[in-house]
Amino acid sequence: MTTMEKSVTVDVPVHEVYDQWTQFESFPRFMQGVAEVRQLDDTHLHWRAEIAGVEREWDAEIVDQxxxxxxTWRAMQGTKNDGTVSFAPVDGGxxxxxxxxxxxxxEGFAEKAGDMLHIVQSRVGGDLERFKEFIEHAGHATGGWRGEVKPGDAGTTGSTGAAAPAGGAGTTGTTGTTGTTGATDPAGTAGLGDMSGRGYPTEDDTIPPV
Known part of the structure; x- marks a missing residue:
């Protein structure tokens, strides 16, 4: 197993940087090799990405937010791909x-060779630098979700019902709700139409190219 850690300082206040990171479906705009990230609900994501020349798909679960x-997230199946992104204010905020x-x-010869050449570590560093350019160019987040996920809450979406002002108007309930696309959630959690205010970019959003 490989453990890697990279950091970058972004010239934007922490609340804007954090809000942008919660917009998971925008990751392909600055993460190399990531073709798609789909938000399934408040704590589950589906990824499709190329790793060392091999295309893979997997689901990830947010276990602490x-x-x-x-x-903090963990892969739910397949290749181990777990991690934490942390945010800390500097320079007076x-x-x-x-x-x-x-x-x-x-996993497999190609990925092991890529690991030996530190390809994955280099990609992580590059992703952070592209994220820095992305948010600094915009100056503000394209959306945001201010809900909280505590360890042990994974799989219980919509427990907080909190959304950032920049996010979409998600609906959260305890008796079953319907998202804006008409997807009914029989478990009584957040409707999946707009991911409880995760605020994904729409055609009206101005998102700078990177």
């Missing part, structure tokens, strides 16, 4: 230190 502090720590288990 505290606004303006950290987001005008900037943010973003630290990404990942545990990655190479």
């Amino acid at each position: 505290t606004p303006d502090e950290r987001i 005008s900037c943010t230190r973003v630290t990404l720590r990942m545990d990655f288990e190479p």
Whole structure:
């Protein structure tokens, strides 16, 4: 197993940097090799990415999320791909230190060779630099979700019902709700139409190219 940790200082306040990171579906805009990230609900993501020349798909679960502090996730099947991204204000709060720590288990010859050449570590560093350029160019987040996920809450989405002002108007309930696309959630958690205010970019959002 490979453990890697990279950091970058972003010239944007922590609440904006954190809010942008919660917009998981925007990751392909600055993460090399990531073709798609789909938000399934408040704590589950589906990834499609190329790793060392091999395309893989997997689901990940957010197991710990505290606004303006950290987001921790784990892969639910297949290759181990777990990590934590943490946020800390610096320079009196005008900037943010973003630290990404990942545990990655190479699988197959191509991925093991890539690991030996530190390809994955280099990609993580590059992703952080592209994220820095992305948010600094925009100056503000394209959306945000201020809900909290505590360890042990995974799989119980919509428990907080909190959304950032920049996010979409998600609906959360305890008796079953319907998202904006008409997807009914029989478990009585957040409707999946807009992911409870995760605020994904729409055609009306201005998102700078990177």
